[in-house]
Amino acid sequence: MTREEAATALDSNATEVRLQGARFFSRISETDDLQRIKAALRRETVPWIRRALLSAVARAEQAPPQQVAQLPSADDLGGLDAQQIFAKAAEEVADSLIHELAPVVGLLRVVLPKELDGAYESSQSRRYLDQLHGLMTAIRDLKRANAVPTYKQFTLAELIAEVIEAVPNPGGATIxxxxxxxxxxxxxxxxxxxxISNGLRNALEAVQLHSIAKPPKVVVTWGATQSENYVVIKDTGPGFNGDPAAALKLGATSKNGHVGFGLALAQQAMLSMQGDIALKNDEDGAHFEIRWFRDNENLIR
Known part of the structure; x- marks a missing residue:
């Protein structure tokens, strides 16, 4: 899609066409695009298109004027757009960090138990090393969350079953x-x-610490409206402390030994697809909800 085609798409009566235009500008908008993007934003009522347009406005407001600094065209860059270049750079930086850190962490896991003479399991060294390992995992996940999305069709129930099977559940909570x-x-x-994994992991950790239900329970529901898909995770834990939205910030955590990336990574992953996450406290625990645009799907009961 060219810039002219994307601008025309923003005026379309078809939701899918407007979304394509909005996604184009969310990736490579420039200062000169601001007027048309803001005009489209004032007219737009569809939530996921508004989110893409808001991303486009934020990107355009940070971009230098065209006459001062012109980005290379997609043709000059072998078909890559600015978002793909950013994603590739982020991937290379993350890979470099992991490449350097992984051997060191691996060696420490071997050497420290020997040097501490059996005291490793209960040592501060092990706790700090586990935190470092968690940070490395978060760097990998952050790279994936910010990548340009590749859309495919699949059965949502099968993905959720895979997530439930893979996520640690040491407390044996009912899912x-x-x-x-x-x-x-x-x-x-x-x-x-x-x-979904980070939302479910957060719920399981919450009910392991405290649950109003015995045994602790987490309910995962999913489905579709006329325009959106959704997954909701409800737990019977204590809920979020303070403003639930604050839990979506990088580094936000109330748990000792956590890097606080989980829900922020979930949010970034959904924003990459022009989706969103909503958090709130219910009477019986926390409510984690993700939604994204329903495009070209078949609903078979």
Whole structure:
């Protein structure tokens, strides 16, 4: 899609066409695009298109004027756009960090137990090393969350079953899945997995610490409206401290030994697909909800 085609798309009566235009500008908007983007934003009522346009405004407001600094065209860069270049750079930086850190962490895991003579398991060194390992994992996940999404069709129930099986549940909390078994969705599967995994992991950690239900329970539901897909995770834990939205910030955590990346990574993964996350406290625990645009899907019950 060219810039002219994207500008025309913003005026379309078709939701899917406007979304394509909004996504184009969310990736490579410039200062000169601001007027048309803001005009489209004033008219737009569809939430996921508004989110893409807001991303476009933020990007354009940070961009230098065209006459001062002109980005290379996609043709000059072998078909890559600015977002793809950014994603590639982020991937290379993350890979370099992991490449340098992983051997050091691996060696420390071997050497420290020997040097501490059996005291390693209860030592501060182990706790700090576990935190470093968690940070490395978060760097990998941050790279994935910010990547340009690749949309594919798949069965949402199967992905959720895979997530439930893979997420640690040391407290043995009951996980109750409830949704349309054959709902086919269009999404970036890795980014959606990242978002659901972190939401479920947060819920399981919450009920392990405290639960109003015995045994502790987490309910995972999913489905689709006429325009959006959704996944909701509800737990019977103590809920979020203070403003739930604050939990979406990088580094926000109330748990000792956590880097505080989990829900922020989930949020970034959904924003990459022009989706969103909503957090709130209910009477019986916390409510974690993700939504994204429903595009070219088949609903089979």
């Amino acid at each position: 109750q899945p409830a949704g349309i078994s054959r709902l086919i969705v269009s999404a970036d599967k890795d980014q959606l997995r990242l978002a």
